[in-house]
Amino acid sequence: MLDYLLKSSGCLLVFMLFYKLILERESFHHIKRFYLLGSVVFAFTIPLITFTTLAEAEPLTEISGNALVVPQAVVTEEVFDWQFLLWLIYSLGVLFFAFRFVRNLWQLGYKIKNHQKIAKPTHVQVLMLTHIIPHTFLNYVFVEKATLESKAIPKEILLHEEVHATQKHTLDVLLLEVLQIVGWFHPLIYLIKKDIQLNHEFLADQAVIKQGYQTKNYQNILLDFSINSSQGPLVSSINYSLIKKRFTIMKKHSSQRVKWLKSLVMLPLLALLIYSFSTSEVVYDDMVAEEFATDYTARSIEIEVLNNGRYLIDGQAATAATFTSVLQQLHQDITPEIRNHIMNVHVNHDKPVADEAVWFIFNSFQEYGFYRIVTYNQEIIRTKGNTPFAIGDNQEQKGATKEQIAEYNTLAKKYNSQPEDNRRFKTKDVERMEYLYGLMTKEQKANAQPFPNIPPPPPLPPAPPVDSEKMSPELQKLGAQFHKKANAYGKAVSAYMKNQKGNTADLKKQYEEVLAYYKSYKAKADEENSGTILPPPPPPAPSIENKVTALSYSKELAEKGAQFYFNDTKITSEKGLEIIETQKNITVETYPYTNKQPEVKIYTKK
Template sequence: MGIYLIKVTACLAIFIVFYKLVLENESMHTYKRFYLISSLIAASIIPAVLFTEYIYITPEPVLNTYVSEINSDEIPVFYQKTDYLTPTLWTIYGLGVLIFGYKFCSNLFKIGTRIRRNPKINYDRSIHVLLEERLSPHTFFNFIFLNKQKFEAQEIPEEVLLHEQAHAVQKHSLDVLFIELMQVILWFNPFVYLFKRAIKLNHEFLADQAVLQKGAELSNYQKILLAFSSNAPETQLANAINYSSIKKRFNIMKKTTSKKAIWLRSLLVLPMFALALYSFSESEIIEIDKGLENSTSSNLPPENLQEQKSDSIQYKYIEKPNAPNIQDIAKWKNSFKYALWIDGKHTSNKELENYKLSEFVHYSSSFIYNNARSQQFPQPYQVSLFTKNKFKKQFTTNNRELNIHINKAAQILVQGELVSVLGLKQHLSKLNTDLSKEEKSEIVRGFIHVRLETPKQAVKNVSNILEEYGCVTIDIVGQKEQQDGATIKQLATYNTIARKYNEMNTSTMSIKKGEVDQMTYLYSIMTDDQKKDAEAFPKLPPMPEPPMPPSTQKIGKGEVSAIPAPPAPPAPPKSPLDHVINMAKKNANFYYEGKAITSDQAIDLIKNNNHLNIDTRNTGSKNPSVKISKEPIIIKN
């Protein structure tokens, strides 16, 4: 609001200075009337004008992107200081509006009272109101206020009546009411008072011009004005003859401006307004991804970190949380302009009143085009707010990323190990064993790195396995496109990370794998010139050596090892025929397809078909029971 008022003041200053220097002393009063009113309106509108520039950018696919791990002590804590200045200024402004508003209404009431309580005479297109007070003649709309005694004695010259008649016919009171209302709203702005004086003076120029065009003699009219002018306080909201402006009015009466000069001075206004518009309007630049400009779906919250497009994916890199301020919270309460999500859930804008500013640690906002808005979310902007806990869960990786590379031969590399598709599920089960499936679904992210020649079926199979594993997101990352070095954003990211590690003490350096991997990748795509201008690549301490394996005892030739010999392998199972013969020796009872048979018949059956199903049980008697069947035998408990 403060910036807006400053810009309004600057516009008013430019417009009134131009008027004083170029237009005021010229005989082009109708144009000057239009200019003064238009300037007041333009000064109020120009600072609120917003020019939007759309820049189409080509998204850059990234092979590996990371979100910095945010510790709880890194989350900013907001301490709201009590702001006494803002309410004090608003209180002063409100008192000024009340005082000037009361004065404005009081003057209207006085004029209305004079019209009601005094006799009136209809004359031509105006009404003469005859007053007992000795006031200078003045006009309000089509009411002309005259002293009753002088009017009845015919002591008021015809030229004065024509002058006031011109005010009434040309509706100068409309301009006066407009500038008085502007004064109520901008009572603290000195340029409003300069405009008010200029408008009223120009009204006198117009009335003088009308009188002279009626045939009044110039010198005689000037004498009459001197006789009727007075330094007494004039009636507010009315046009009256005033002594202070007489000298300038006399000079203007004698001056004639050529049509060429009028056209030239009128045309000078255009570049002046254009300059004000360029200097004091607002501008906004919106970046649009070419691949997303035709998107028609915007029902999801804007904070989708993955934006998958065919064979590539784009990620936002969040190094620090983007916390909102008090002004942001205030404007987001407008449900007609903003659709709101808190921690990923769509929420009523009124819910913001139930939160403290310090509870929100991050937000993102996006503009939605008309063709992408839905009936459920017709607002032009969508905002996502995140509390501390949700931000940590959603935007920190804690090294829980699964990177799977698939080449054109459908070979799979998982975290640096070659794995088959059939063995992928078992391999994943050994990772992140400290997490439950619910925890995996919140922090583990899967990245499938593919080439243009990678079979789609292989990608689909791996994606299904990752989904079953419980990844919160599964992202397909395409081949890196050729580019001439790193982009400006990538250079800024590299410099931030490299500077951080260069400032660390090597002996006490704390290294985050995600940051180092990203820094190494960005450094690898930089050109030689970019590397010269960029932050030097940090000297990182070497990785610790793996622990030595335990020593083994060497056995010399001829020595006997103390290690016990491995147990002998189990004996192979008996064949079905041997089993039946053994049961026959134990006098078992044999059954084939539910019918009793002899042991010899059972042996013959097995000899002819050793794929028959056999079930042997001890029935509690001395003789076991052997059942033989072609169909599978179902054992009932």
């Protein structure tokens, strides 16, 4: 509402300034009348005009699961409702002006009904018994009966009022009065109403002069009748305060050339206002918008380029001949249009890859659909229209540039300086660091800031504890699927935190898949009344570089009866905790969601 009010006010102000500076002193009053009325109409309709642009849906960005939201205590405080007060004041104003408008209409109707009337060809004279200055409402001209019968009212004045009646000036005033009820607080409405009523006087004066009456004599008559001439807001009457300006305009005679030139200027003015104060709206393609109504998140495909023209596509072997057929088997639940907005293709991670292979992958994904393709030294984004490096142009970047290293160090230092247990990562910063870090050579990585230890997505909720003997086959199947996915997720988290294997987008995707299995499993368990929900478990195991946290988490799992392994050999929990606490070159992997009991696996680093 505020935006509409500001736009309409801006339009009306520009229209009025143009009138005051360019049109008011000209003598083509009929054009000015319609300009002023059009200004009111256009000022309040232009902001309602909406220009739509058809576009594809915006690409979805990868959502990092590491940006955890920490609940904050919300202190509610009872505050005064200013909005209610403003609406109350506005409503009272509307009621007041509406009452005044109805009262004035009733008073005029009462005068017309209860006084003698004389029908003329173009209007009706209402003969008043009290002393009044002639004035007009609709096609009724109110005059003092005694003055009219004694012929003390000059013909010029009667003709002046007749023009008001025949040209229906009252309709303009009524329109502004109704608008004033709704926008009683708006100063521009009062000002343009004043301009419209003054132009009505210009029109009546012009009509009288064209009948051959002497201008000087007519001006003297107006002076005599203009004193104390106010007869109410709904009527047209002679006004003393505007006499001087009326006298000036009476002497003005605009040429036809000026009339048409200034009239033509109104067209670009209208176009400019429509362009400036209308609304632009992007309408997405129906098919894409409909498909995007589903809340899709970013997805990714991992491609590893092997020797002799062989590839691994999300772990599935393929050759150049079978590449497309293997690719088409992946993510069949979404269309190429959706893939063009959410599918991220990672090639060889931070390992070099030949330009020829990148071009082959790029061309193979054209029909399948992709949002971006990321290699160790380039990023191809579909919406940007860029393509892989040209083959043989020696454009391959050997490591990161100084500027890229400086950018990476700035971002990494920013997050490394934060307390590790209270870091808040921005998705775009994580993606940028991963990209820049992937460009670096081993030597550059050794001399750069260490890659920040990014916490993984939030932990998964626990599975409902159930009695396997009472589980239906469907529930058993859902439980097996959930445990399989949950354990794979825990392993991926450990691998990522150990050496950044994988990326945050993949972890997010994997987390959401496990959560989907959990919801199905929990719903079915609740339906069969097989158990209750336990409190959420601790977060997934951190990397061994943070030994204190790794040890404390392993202790929590030990208290829950976890089975410990050292290089795949069963050991006691006491022995396992001792190894974690004392030895350095080890890797700790946790499996908190196994069917029987949690597991902690410790391996010696090779």
